[in-house]
Amino acid sequence: MTSRSHRAKTASPGVFITFEGGERSGKSTHLKLLAEHLYQLGYPVLTTREPGGTALGATLRQALLFSKNIQPQSEALLFAADRAEHVATVIRPALEAGKVVLCDRYIDSSVAYQGGGYGLGLDKIWQLNGWATQGLLPALTFLLLQTARTEPPTDEIEARPAAFFAAVHDAYRALAKRSPGRIVSIWTHDPVQTVQHQIRQRVLRLLEHRHVAQTERPVLVSRPPTAGGQ
Helix, strand or coil, X not given: CCCHHHCCCCCCCCEEEEEEECCCCCHHHHXXXXXXXXXXXXXXXXXXXXXXXXXXXXXXXXXXXXXXXXXXXXXXXXXXXXXXXXXXHHHHHHHHCCCEEEEECCHHHHHXXXXXXXXXXXXXXXXXXXXXXXXXXXXXXXXXXXXXXXXXXXXXXXXXXXXXXXXXXXXXXXXXXXXXXXXXXXXXXXXXXXXXXHHHHHHHHHHHHHCCCCCCXXXXXXXXXXXXXX
16 A cells, blocks of 8 residues: 555645544544644634535434444445545645644544455555545544443444454554554553643644644634534
8 A cells, every 4th residue: 555646636735634543532532622722823723524524424424323234345435435525525625725624534544444344455445545535645643542442332333343443453553554654653541631742742843844824813613513422
C-alpha cells in the first residue's frame, strides 16, 4: 500500500487532521477539546465525523450502526460512498477556505475495520477509498490506543466479537508503521489532560509549519451540530 497516488490533490490553505481508534477510545473527547483550544487561539475550525457528516451520511450512519447482517463488502462500499460525499461537499471546501478540519474517523477506519477486521484486505480497501476521496489524505492522524474494553455494546459494530477487534487493532498498528510521518499513536491510559497536551503540541507545530492563519474573529463549526460518540 502506498500513499503516492493520493498526494496530487491535497494542497490547500487549510489543514486536515483526523482521529482514529477503537470503540470508545476517546476520539470524540479529544477532538472536541482540541477544537475548543484552537478556536480560543484564533484558528477557524470545522469538526465533523464519519459516518454522519452529511445528510447522506446521517442516513447511512443509522444503517451501518444499527442494521444486522450487512455483508462486509456492502459495508465497505457504504462507508466509501459516505466518504466520497463527505469529502466533496464538506471537507475539501472547508480546506480550500483555509479552515482546520478535525474529523472523527476517516480512511484508516475502513482499512482497519473492513480491511483488517473482516479480512477484506488492507490494500484493497485503501485503494477503494483513495478513489472515493480523489486522493485526499490527512496531514496528521492521531491513533488513540486502549486496553480491552469492558463496557456493554451500544450498537452492532461494538457487538462484534473480540477476535474482530483484535484484527482491527493489528490493522491500525500496521497502518501506523506504514505511515509514521502522518500517524501518531498515543495510548489513552494516561489522564485526559496528558493525552490532550501531546495532541496539542503536535497540532500547533503543524499549524505553525503550514503557516495557517489565525483570525480576530475565529469560527468553530460542527457537522453535525450534535456530533457524539467516542
